[in-house]
Amino acid sequence: MWFVRFLSSSIGKKLIMATTGLLLLLFLCTHVAGNATIYMSSEVFQGYADELHSHPLIVIVFSTIFLLIFLAHIGMGLFLFYQNWQVSKSRYSVTTRVVKNTFSSETMPYTGLIILTFLIVHIFSFTFSSSEVPISVTVKEMLGGFFYGLFYIVSFIALAFHLNHGFWSMLQTFGMNHPRYNDAISKLTLILPLFFLIMFAGIPLYFMTGLGASY
Amino acid sequence: MELNSRVPSGPLADKWNNHKFSNKLVNPANRRKYKVIVVGTGLAGASASATLAEQGYEVQTFCIQDSPRRAHSIAAQGGINAAKNYQNDGDSVHRLFYDTIKGGDFRAREANVYRLAEVSNEIIDQCVAQGVPFAREYGGTLANRSFGGAQVSRTFYARGQTGQQLLLGAYSALSRQIHAGNVKMFNRREMMDIVLVDGKARGITVRDVMTGEIESYYADVVILATGGYGNAYFLSTNAMASNVTAAWRAHKKGAGFANPSFVQIHPTCIPVHGDYQSKLTLMSESLRNDGRVWVPKKGDDKRRPSEIPEEDRDYYLENKYPSFGNLVPRDVASRNAKEQCDEGKGVGNTGLAVYLDFADAIKRDGEDTILKKYGNLFQMYEKITDSNPVEEPMLIYPAVHYTMGGLWVDYDLMTTIPGLFAIGECNFSDHGANRLGASALMQGLADGYFIIATSVAHYLASNSLEEVLGSEAPFKDSIQEVEGRIDKLLQNSAGGPAGKLTVDEVHKELGRLLWDHCGMSREEKSLEKALEELPGIKKKFWDSVYIPGSGKDLNQSLERAGRVADFVEFAEIMIRDALAREESCGCHLRVESQTEEHEAKRDDENYTHVSVWEHISDVEAPKMHKEELKFEFVTPSQRSYK
Amino acid sequence: MSSINLTLKIWRQHNSDALGNLETYDLDDVHTDMSFLEMLDILNEKLTKEGKEPVAFDHDCREGICGMCGAVIDGIAHGPEKEVTLCQLHMRNFSNGDTIVIEPFRSRAFPVKKDLLVDRSALDRIIQSGGYVSINTGGTPDGNSLPIPSSNAELAMDAAACIGCGACVASCPNGAAMLFTSAKISQLALLPQGHAEKKQRALSMVAQMDEEGFGNCTNAKECEAVCPKGISIRNIARLNREYLFAALTEG
Incomplete structure (x- = not known):
C-alpha cells in the first residue's frame, strides 16, 4: 500500500519523527501554559488542575493520543538508532567529525531516553498520584526535594538539548530551509529550548530555592 | 587505402539535408535486430549511445572508468558554441562555419564543418530540454560570452563547468536508456582490439580491468568515441586514463589515421613544478584578457617579480604583436612562451614558465572587479601553487591539451574499415590544424546526437551483414592475440x-x-x-x-x-x-x-590535404595517403595578428 | 619548496572477499607542492621498485571534476582541506613527521574492491531510476522558449555541480546518500524542464536509494561539510519536500 511504502521509506521514517516531534512540541506548549499557573499561586494551579479533571473524556482521549504519538516517536527513534548503529559500527579506524557543535545531534537518542525515563517517573508521580492529596500540594512537596528536583532539572536540560537539534531537524525534514528564514530558525533553535528549560526547570528551582515558599 | 570522403554534392547549405534524404533508413521495427557497440562515454559516446537506443537499436556501451559519468569531457571549462544569434550581433550558421574553418587554418573539410555549424543550434535546444543549467540573463533567456577566434558572442556556458553539465546531460539520457534496458552498460572495460569479420567491423575485445578477464563482444556496427591521444606526451591536461589504444588498435587493423601531428598546445597552464608531476592543469584562456605576459629581459634573473623594475621587463607579446597583444591565438602565444624560455629567460624554479601579471589590471579596475571576473580561477591557482595572483604574477606555461588529429572518417563518420565509425575527439574531422575554444563540446555532441544515427542507419540498410555469434574464429583469434600481448607485457x-x-x-x-x-x-x-x-x-x-x-x-x-x-x-x-x-x-x-x-x-599549393597514415606491418614503415581538400565556398587566407 | 617525511597507514585489501588491514609505510622527501595522489604515485613507484604490489586507487582527471578519486584521510573524506577532492589536496596541508591514515570510502552500498578502490555503481543506479528528463534526441523546443529566472538557473547549477564522488556517503555517520540524490532532484525540480516528472522522479529515486542499502539521514550535516563542490543540505530539504508532496499526491 502506498501509505505503508511511503512511511517505511527512509524519508518517510524521518517524516514520522518530525511529525510526531512537532505534535509533542505542541503538547509541550500546552503543558507549559498549564504549568505557568504554578508561578501565580497554588489556588490558580489547583483550579486549573480541577478544571482539567472535570472533563475526564477529554483527558482520556488526549492522553491516549499523546501516548500513541509518543510511542511512535520513541519506537521509530529507537529503530533508526539501531539501523544507524548497525551501519556505523567499525567503519573507519579513525573517525573525525568535521561539523562543529554536534553534541546535541549526536546525543539525540540518549537525551531522548533520559526524557523517556523522566516521563515514566513523572507520570507515576503526578498523573497516578493519590487523588486524596491535592495536586498543588504534591507538586510543592515532591519538587522541593533535592534529589527529585535535581532529577527534574537534569531531565529538562536533556530536553533542551533534544529540542536544540530536534527543532531544526524537524524543519529540515519538512523541507524548510531557506536563506531568508535560516537566521530566524537558528535563533529559534536556541530560544525555544531555553524557554522550555526556564519554564519547566524553573518549577523545581522555584520550590528548592524557597522562592515558592509563599506558594 | 581508398579515401572516399563521400561529401554530398550541391550547394554548401543543402549538402546535409540532401544527404539525410539520400541516406537509407532502417525501419523502426527492424532496428531492434541490430546491435551497436559504442566505446567511450564522453560527450560523443554517451550522446550516441542514448540516441541510437532511443531509436530502437540494441546498444552495448563500454567505458574505462567506474561510471560513464566520469569521461574526460567533464573537464571542459569554457563553453559550447552555437550559431543561435541570440545576441543579434550578426552571427549565422555561415559565420560559425567560416570562423571554425579559418581557425583550423583551412585544413578541414568544408562540408563537415558546415554541417557542424548547422546542427549547433539543435544541440543547445537539446541540452536545455534535458535540464542543463546554462547561465541565464535576468530576463530568463540564455546568456552568452565571447571566446577566442570570433567577433560575435556565441558561447553558451554553465559557469566554468560547461563540459561537466553537458556530459551529465548526455549521461542522464544514457542512464534513462540503461534503465529502459535498451543500453547494456559495461563499466571498467578497456578496449584492447577490434574484431573484423570479412573485412567489416563486427566486434571488440575488451579487458575487464577489475578481473583481468578478456572478453569479446559482437555487433553489426562499432562506434569508437575514445577521445584524444594527448597523453602520448606524458604530461598533458588530459585525464590519466585518456589513451590512444582503441584508436591505435583500429588503425593496426586497417583504419587510416589522419593528421596525427596536429596537437593543440594550450598557452595558459600551470607550469610543471617537479619530476613527480602527473598532469597539468589548465587555466582558462580568458585570463589573457586582463593579464599581461612578460619575462625578465636578462636571463637567469633571480629577483622576485615585484623587485624587477619596468625597464627590465620584456612584455614580449605586446611588443611583437602590437595590435593583438596578449590576445594572440593559442598557438602563437604558446610558441612565444617557449621561445622566451629557450632563450633562458623563463622564470620559476624550473625556468619553464612566464609571468601572467594582473598588477596593472588591478591598478586600473580595482581588485574587486578583477576578483569578480577571475576569483574562482585565482582561487584554483592558489590552491595548487600556494601563491596568490593578486600579490604575485601567475606563472604559466603551455601544455598539450587537445588533438585535432584522429581516425580518418568520411562524411558519414565512418573510418576506412566498413562498419567502424569514429566520433568526437577520436576522429579528425572538423578542427583542421587548430581548434577554436568552445568547439570541442559542439563537435562531440553534434556527432553523437545528430549525425551518427543517420550514418549507422545508412550503413546497415545498404549492407547485408552475415550473422555472427561472437564465437567465430576472428573473435577467438582476437582474444588470443590480446592475451598474448598481456603475457608479453x-x-x-x-x-x-x-x-x-x-x-x-x-x-x-x-x-x-x-x-x-x-x-x-x-x-x-x-x-x-x-x-x-x-x-x-x-x-x-x-x-x-x-x-x-x-x-x-x-x-x-x-x-x-x-x-x-x-x-x-x-x-x-x-x-x-x-x-x-x-x-x-x-x-x-x-x-x-x-x-x-x-x-x-602555410603552403597551400603543396599541403592542402589531409595526411592519412596506413599501417603496413610492425616492421615496415607506415604509408601516407592524401585526401586533397577542396575549397569551393571559402578562400583560404593567411592569418596575421600583427 | 620544502619536503616532509611521512608515515602512511593505508588500508590494503586484496579483493572484496578478503580481509583487509592497515599497512604502515614510511615515505621520505615528499615535496609539499605535490598533490595527495602524486604522493601516492611516488609511494607506488617505490613499492614497485621493491617488488611489492602498488596501492590500488581510483583517479582520472586530477583536476577535481571527474569525481573518480577519493579516500578517507585521517577520518575525513577527501582530507582536511575544505571543498577539494583528493587530487586537489596538496601535501602542504601536512607537516613533517605526520602519520596519515588512509582508508577507502566506506558504506554498505560501496563494497571495497581492492585497497582504496570501491564500487560506487549504486550511485549510477539511483540516477538511472529517474535522474533525467524523459525526452528523446531531436524535436526539442527552442532553448529560449521557456524563460528561466537567473536565480533558479543558479540554484539548479549549484546542485548540478555534484561530481558523484560519494564523499557524502562516506562521511555520513549513517552512510546515507541523501545529498547525492537530493542534488539531482533539486536541479531538475528547479527547472521547468524537469517539472513534468518531478513526482515520479522523487518517488523512484528515493526508492532506489533505499534499495541500494544507503542509511537514513539524521541531519548530521557531515555530507555538506566534506562535499568538494560545496553542495548545500538545502537540497536535502528540497528533496524531503518534493518526496512528501509526491507521496501524498501522486496518482
Whole structure:
C-alpha cells in the first residue's frame, strides 16, 4: 500500500519523527501554559488542575493520543538508532567529525531516553498520584526535594538539548530551509529550548530555592 | 587505402539535408535486430549511445572508468558554441562555419564543418530540454560570452563547468536508456582490439580491468568515441586514463589515421613544478584578457617579480604583436612562451614558465572587479601553487591539451574499415590544424546526437551483414592475440624489479622526446633525430619494464603499460606526419616554413590535404595517403595578428 | 619548496572477499607542492621498485571534476582541506613527521574492491531510476522558449555541480546518500524542464536509494561539510519536500 511504502521509506521514517516531534512540541506548549499557573499561586494551579479533571473524556482521549504519538516517536527513534548503529559500527579506524557543535545531534537518542525515563517517573508521580492529596500540594512537596528536583532539572536540560537539534531537524525534514528564514530558525533553535528549560526547570528551582515558599 | 570522403554534392547549405534524404533508413521495427557497440562515454559516446537506443537499436556501451559519468569531457571549462544569434550581433550558421574553418587554418573539410555549424543550434535546444543549467540573463533567456577566434558572442556556458553539465546531460539520457534496458552498460572495460569479420567491423575485445578477464563482444556496427591521444606526451591536461589504444588498435587493423601531428598546445597552464608531476592543469584562456605576459629581459634573473623594475621587463607579446597583444591565438602565444624560455629567460624554479601579471589590471579596475571576473580561477591557482595572483604574477606555461588529429572518417563518420565509425575527439574531422575554444563540446555532441544515427542507419540498410555469434574464429583469434600481448607485457616480471624500469619512467622518456622534438615547434633535423631515438625507447620498454602483479586481477600498472606500449608505436606516425608536412599551419609550426617575421607560413599549393597514415606491418614503415581538400565556398587566407 | 617525511597507514585489501588491514609505510622527501595522489604515485613507484604490489586507487582527471578519486584521510573524506577532492589536496596541508591514515570510502552500498578502490555503481543506479528528463534526441523546443529566472538557473547549477564522488556517503555517520540524490532532484525540480516528472522522479529515486542499502539521514550535516563542490543540505530539504508532496499526491 502506498501509505505503508511511503512511511517505511527512509524519508518517510524521518517524516514520522518530525511529525510526531512537532505534535509533542505542541503538547509541550500546552503543558507549559498549564504549568505557568504554578508561578501565580497554588489556588490558580489547583483550579486549573480541577478544571482539567472535570472533563475526564477529554483527558482520556488526549492522553491516549499523546501516548500513541509518543510511542511512535520513541519506537521509530529507537529503530533508526539501531539501523544507524548497525551501519556505523567499525567503519573507519579513525573517525573525525568535521561539523562543529554536534553534541546535541549526536546525543539525540540518549537525551531522548533520559526524557523517556523522566516521563515514566513523572507520570507515576503526578498523573497516578493519590487523588486524596491535592495536586498543588504534591507538586510543592515532591519538587522541593533535592534529589527529585535535581532529577527534574537534569531531565529538562536533556530536553533542551533534544529540542536544540530536534527543532531544526524537524524543519529540515519538512523541507524548510531557506536563506531568508535560516537566521530566524537558528535563533529559534536556541530560544525555544531555553524557554522550555526556564519554564519547566524553573518549577523545581522555584520550590528548592524557597522562592515558592509563599506558594 | 581508398579515401572516399563521400561529401554530398550541391550547394554548401543543402549538402546535409540532401544527404539525410539520400541516406537509407532502417525501419523502426527492424532496428531492434541490430546491435551497436559504442566505446567511450564522453560527450560523443554517451550522446550516441542514448540516441541510437532511443531509436530502437540494441546498444552495448563500454567505458574505462567506474561510471560513464566520469569521461574526460567533464573537464571542459569554457563553453559550447552555437550559431543561435541570440545576441543579434550578426552571427549565422555561415559565420560559425567560416570562423571554425579559418581557425583550423583551412585544413578541414568544408562540408563537415558546415554541417557542424548547422546542427549547433539543435544541440543547445537539446541540452536545455534535458535540464542543463546554462547561465541565464535576468530576463530568463540564455546568456552568452565571447571566446577566442570570433567577433560575435556565441558561447553558451554553465559557469566554468560547461563540459561537466553537458556530459551529465548526455549521461542522464544514457542512464534513462540503461534503465529502459535498451543500453547494456559495461563499466571498467578497456578496449584492447577490434574484431573484423570479412573485412567489416563486427566486434571488440575488451579487458575487464577489475578481473583481468578478456572478453569479446559482437555487433553489426562499432562506434569508437575514445577521445584524444594527448597523453602520448606524458604530461598533458588530459585525464590519466585518456589513451590512444582503441584508436591505435583500429588503425593496426586497417583504419587510416589522419593528421596525427596536429596537437593543440594550450598557452595558459600551470607550469610543471617537479619530476613527480602527473598532469597539468589548465587555466582558462580568458585570463589573457586582463593579464599581461612578460619575462625578465636578462636571463637567469633571480629577483622576485615585484623587485624587477619596468625597464627590465620584456612584455614580449605586446611588443611583437602590437595590435593583438596578449590576445594572440593559442598557438602563437604558446610558441612565444617557449621561445622566451629557450632563450633562458623563463622564470620559476624550473625556468619553464612566464609571468601572467594582473598588477596593472588591478591598478586600473580595482581588485574587486578583477576578483569578480577571475576569483574562482585565482582561487584554483592558489590552491595548487600556494601563491596568490593578486600579490604575485601567475606563472604559466603551455601544455598539450587537445588533438585535432584522429581516425580518418568520411562524411558519414565512418573510418576506412566498413562498419567502424569514429566520433568526437577520436576522429579528425572538423578542427583542421587548430581548434577554436568552445568547439570541442559542439563537435562531440553534434556527432553523437545528430549525425551518427543517420550514418549507422545508412550503413546497415545498404549492407547485408552475415550473422555472427561472437564465437567465430576472428573473435577467438582476437582474444588470443590480446592475451598474448598481456603475457608479453608481463614477460619481465618473473625476474623481480632489480635493474628494471617502471612504466612511468619509460612513458616520461617518451613524453620528453615528443615534447622536445614534436611539440610546439618542429624542425626537420630534430624530427629525424626523434625518429632515430624512438626504437631505442621501444626496445627499452619491452626489455626492461617491470610490472608487478598478474594479468588476472586488477592491475593498474599493467593497464598503464598497455597504453604506453601503444603510445610508443603511435609516436612514430606522429613524428613522421610532422616531418612530412613541410609547411606551418595552425598548431603545426615547421621552423623551415616561417614568414620573415617568424610567423607560421602555410603552403597551400603543396599541403592542402589531409595526411592519412596506413599501417603496413610492425616492421615496415607506415604509408601516407592524401585526401586533397577542396575549397569551393571559402578562400583560404593567411592569418596575421600583427 | 620544502619536503616532509611521512608515515602512511593505508588500508590494503586484496579483493572484496578478503580481509583487509592497515599497512604502515614510511615515505621520505615528499615535496609539499605535490598533490595527495602524486604522493601516492611516488609511494607506488617505490613499492614497485621493491617488488611489492602498488596501492590500488581510483583517479582520472586530477583536476577535481571527474569525481573518480577519493579516500578517507585521517577520518575525513577527501582530507582536511575544505571543498577539494583528493587530487586537489596538496601535501602542504601536512607537516613533517605526520602519520596519515588512509582508508577507502566506506558504506554498505560501496563494497571495497581492492585497497582504496570501491564500487560506487549504486550511485549510477539511483540516477538511472529517474535522474533525467524523459525526452528523446531531436524535436526539442527552442532553448529560449521557456524563460528561466537567473536565480533558479543558479540554484539548479549549484546542485548540478555534484561530481558523484560519494564523499557524502562516506562521511555520513549513517552512510546515507541523501545529498547525492537530493542534488539531482533539486536541479531538475528547479527547472521547468524537469517539472513534468518531478513526482515520479522523487518517488523512484528515493526508492532506489533505499534499495541500494544507503542509511537514513539524521541531519548530521557531515555530507555538506566534506562535499568538494560545496553542495548545500538545502537540497536535502528540497528533496524531503518534493518526496512528501509526491507521496501524498501522486496518482
